[in-house]
Amino acid sequence: xxxxxxxxxxxxxxxxxxxxxxxxxxxxxxxxxxxxxxxxxxxxxxxxxxxxxxxxxxxxxxxxxxx
Numbered sequence: 001x002x003x004x005x006x007x008x009x010x011x012x013x014x015x016x017x018x019x020x021x022x023x024x025x026x027x028x029x030x031x032x033x034x035x036x037x038x039x040x041x042x043x044x045x046x047x048x049x050x051x052x053x054x055x056x057x058x059x060x061x062x063x064x065x066x067x
Contacts (some may be wrong), residue, residue, distance in 0.1 A: 002054050009049035013042035 021031030
């Protein structure tokens, strides 16, 4: 599940950056050629999205294992 969230979030962020690139005439055909910073930020977004979901799940799992 966590990997699915990461892939979904990174692809969403890449589509947002591609549309921004297209609007300003950068990024080649369809704006899909992203810069290193855009790819980095896409990964950061994916990590944050994953953390929001996996944080509470891991917290519950740790609490249950200590019982």
